[in-house]
Amino acid sequence: MLMKILILTDRLDIGGAETHIALLAQKLSEEGHAVTVASSGGAIAERLKDLRIAHTSMPLGTHSPIRWLILRQKIRNLIKQEGFDIAHAHARVPALLIHGVGRLGCAEIVTVHAKFRAGLLRRLFSKWGERSIAVSEDLRTYLHTVYGIPMQRICVIPNGIDLSEFHSHEHHEPRNAFRILFASRLDADCSRGAELLCEIAPTLAKSIPNLCITIAGGGKKMPEIAKRATKINHTLGFSCISVCGTVQDMPSLFQEQDLFVGVSRAALEAAACGCSVILCGNEGYGGILSGENFWQESLSNFCARGSQKPTAERLRDDILLLAGSPALCLENASACRKLLEKCYDSASVCHKTLDVYQKSLHVPLRGTLVIGGYFGCGNLGDDAILQAFIEYTRRHYPDMRIFALTKHPLRDARRFGVKCYDRKNPFSLAHVFLLSDAFLCGGGSLLQNLTGKLSLYYYLCMLRLAKLCGALPILFAAGIGPLRGRRARQATQKTLARCTYISLRDEDSLRFLQMQKLDSAKLHLGADMALLLPIPPVFRTYTLLKRIDVEQNRRYLCVSLKSGKHTSDSHRTVIAALRMLCREEDLLPIFLPLDESDIPINAGAAELLGGRVMFADEASDITAILRGAQLLISMRLHGLILATTVALPAVGIPTASDQKIPSFCRLAAQECLLPEEMTVAALVEVCQTLCAKGDARRPLIATAFCDLQKNAQKDLANIALMVYNKDRYFKKSEDRI
Structure with missing residues (x-):
């Protein structure tokens, strides 16, 4: 469009x-x-x-x-x-x-x-x-x-570089001088690099033959710097520093240089043109830019914010190192150019910006969806479902208005950017159902009575109320069970029989409802909506690792422990296995609590093992951390789901009553240790195998992920079609519960 x-x-x-x-x-x-x-x-x-x-x-x-x-x-x-x-x-x-x-x-x-x-x-x-x-x-x-x-x-979305304009010369002519360039506005807040170059120029000139320093850019401090450069040139007896003011043809100027000193966009443009780069600016000193520290420096947009202070000694030492190592200059320039092509090309940045535009467009509405589940209750897995649903629907169905039922409507409306209603207020529920064309109840294992009887009847009543108010009742990407008791199964069967569309995220739930003799035309095998959660940029991984004090090249594995009844034996087994595994494989354990109730057990295990705990601000932070891990051990389903989105090998550890983890692991080509198989030796063996053969396993996981993602996309396409043609499926005056 x-x-x-x-x-x-x-x-x-x-x-x-x-x-x-x-x-x-x-x-x-x-x-x-x-x-x-x-x-x-x-x-x-x-x-x-x-x-x-x-x-x-x-x-x-x-x-x-x-x-x-x-x-x-x-x-x-x-x-x-x-x-x-x-x-x-x-x-x-x-x-x-x-x-x-x-x-x-x-x-x-x-x-x-x-x-x-x-x-x-x-x-x-x-x-x-x-x-x-x-x-x-x-x-x-x-x-x-x-x-x-x-x-x-x-x-x-980083600033884009036009790599077709900023590139190195195809044929390099021999240079008889070592050329250094500083380019920036010469104002008080961004001229520190130029001032330091002037300060160390006499020292550099003694060690580097035919030194030539160019300072480009205009600003309030330009006259002062030009006057200082003239004085230095007079002392040295030759034109060492040239202050040229504003330059229009920057690519040609970059291509003539050996080394660039500066920050931000100019540093990237210089790297694209084949220059070695030293990040030096008013906000910090990042040092020599290379393939090893490229992503770390990207976290501050290559401005070195939060790094050590820029000093004349640091800058002098790094310049002398590069001046004496032409091979190192070429190696760094080549590595940075490849990384720029990967994430900083202007065409890629344009498409990412267009994607934001598409999700934000105000278009004439053709339908209204309200989604309800366990949202806003401190569970990152459920919040991942809501976030992914909103992002995907806005991108592909911008003419759909979205409402959400959450625990904290005001807070969650700001978090997710949609209007939210109180999930337990009957007046709010009736109001939003009257405004909506369809009610999506899901995802997650909502229809179960293992954790309490009231929650099952709460969701069944919501489906009935939605239909009574004229909204299509849809069970969406849900898991069924465990359902204990004949009455619970009968109530579930009667309510689901009146649903317009039933989407199930696993084969076990599908088979269970088929045994209840529900209309097979209504039953569809879908997938968890969290599989549609956008993958965060690679910069996020480095940001989060830095936040929890993990070194850039440190190998780590992720662990998500679940609190609750009948989990203490699993906790002891996992902790004992981790102690052995981390020692033998030299891995750092990073614990990821996915629910507020999981924080104490994960924090305690991290302290016991000398690991780290990552408290995520949002679900995509979990994905970002998993992207750099060697493997995941998870007692939570959504840990496994998010690992699958980045093709990370994982081991699922279910409780005796948990059927959703084994079912998902079968579909996603992930490992699963059932309670009767769960021993320290077995867990260590599985994890060591995944560490050794993880790269061979990743393509299988990626293929399974694509299939699951297609099921989730198909679900939303079917629901959108029903809403666009609502009158065919449901008439408000008929078929009331």
């Missing part, structure tokens, strides 16, 4: 964020979308005109509240007049000015390129759109901790 997109920023002078905005506008335009950029102008604004991209001049960098009101109305009039589908702000003031344009049918997106000052008034007047984009993982965490934006509403 082609869209009309309005991109807003305060200015378009030479800079990393501004270059990203221009490149994004260019790529979106090449994809066929109608793009208009609004800003106060600048050098890059002229470049947009050459690309035939519309530019509207607005003083969006103003801090006058009166002018804000005028600009806000001007933007609203522009959106009404042009019919924009997306308003995408790239600075704090434009983000405030587009707040509320969702009422005009225009989605609000905000990209955050840097940290802002965060006083009380500034936080109060900061608006972050319906969805927020952070250019690095540390900014995602910053938005969550400082401004309280739920993690689920923030995605990370």
